[in-house]
Structure formats: structure tokens, C-alpha cells
Amino acid sequence: MSDGSWLLYPWFEEDGASLVHADDLAAFRKLSPYGKVFQWVEEEADWTVIAYGEQRFRVRPSLAMPVAAPSFRVGQTVLVRRHQRAARIVEVQWHYLRERPFFLVEAAGRRVKTRYWAEDLEAPVGP
Numbered sequence: 001m002s003d004g005s006w007l008l009y010p011w012f013e014e015d016g017a018s019l020v021h022a023d024d025l026a027a028f029r030k031l032s033p034y035g036k037v038f039q040w041v042e043e044e045a046d047w048t049v050i051a052y053g054e055q056r057f058r059v060r061p062s063l064a065m066p067v068a069a070p071s072f073r074v075g076q077t078v079l080v081r082r083h084q085r086a087a088r089i090v091e092v093q094w095h096y097l098r099e100r101p102f103f104l105v106e107a108a109g110r111r112v113k114t115r116y117w118a119e120d121l122e123a124p125v126g127p
Contacts, residue, residue: 005040008065008094009033009050021047021058028057037070037092037101052092067094070101071118078105078121086124087112 011019011033020028031052038050038057047058053074072078076089087105095102103116 004069006067006069007038007040007050008035008067009038009059009063010035010065011059011063015063019060019063024057024059027055028059031055031057035093035096037067037094039073040064067101070103072103072121072123077124078103079124080105080107080116081120081122087121 011028013029017025033052036052038052041049041051041056043049043061044058046060048061048064050057050059050064070092072089072092074089074092078087078089079085080087085107087107089103090106090111091104092101093104094100101118103118103121105112105114105116105121
């Protein structure tokens with residue numbers, strides 16, 4: 001992996017707690033990582049550091065599966081084209097059948113139930 005790489009880390013409890021750094025295990029469990037699209041950050045000793053939004057986790061590289069970079073990131077503000085309203089990306093997940101990321105957002109402080117694809121969203125034009 002290298003700077004700017006994106007990956008899936010399809011970890012389940014059955015894979016073993018030893019694949020996730022002990023200090024990160026509780027937060028990683030809470031995140032429920034299966035299907036989430038992570039960004040590679042760096043290698044640190046025997047660990048791969050991955051990020052999901054502002055959260056960082058140290059994991060063993062054995063489960064890492066490279067994927068194409070998503071168009072948007074967790075925490076990014078976007079415009080939902082259909083409604084022309086601002087929203088914030090709260091999750092970037094992988095659709096295994098379509099082999100591409102989809103996005104979950106919140107708008108006006110409420111989570112939207114709709115699943116969005118990259119073509120449904122756009123980065124807002126700055127001032």
C-alpha cells in the first residue's frame with residue numbers, strides 16, 4: 001500500500017483479535033468494519049495504519065483488499081444533486097456486487113436513509 005491508497009478490511013471477530021492492535025480493538029469493533037472503505041495511512045512496525053474519517057486503527061495487513069479511491073470521504077460536505085441540498089458524508093461503504101463505493105449522508109442534522117452513488121453527489125463549489 002502507499003499514500004492515497006484505499007482498501008477494505010473485512011474483519012470479523014472470527015478472524016481473531018490479534019489482527020487488530022489491542023489499543024484499537026474496542027473502537028474497531030464499535031465501527032463494525034466489514035464493508036467500510038478505509039484509507040491507508042502508513043506502516044508502523046508490524047501494523048498497517050488505516051483511517052476511516054478522523055479515526056485511525058492499527059491492523060495486520062493480511063486482510064487488506066485494495067480498492068479504487070472513492071469520490072468522497074467521511075466528513076466531507078457534498079451537494080445531493082436530486083434535491084440540491086447540502087449534506088455531510090457519514091459513511092463510505094463498499095457494494096460488493098457492483099464493486100464500487102456508496103455513500104451514506106446526514107442533512108440538516110439527520111441521517112438520510114437513502115444510499116447514494118458518486119454520480120448522485122457533487123462537491124459544492126467554493127466561494
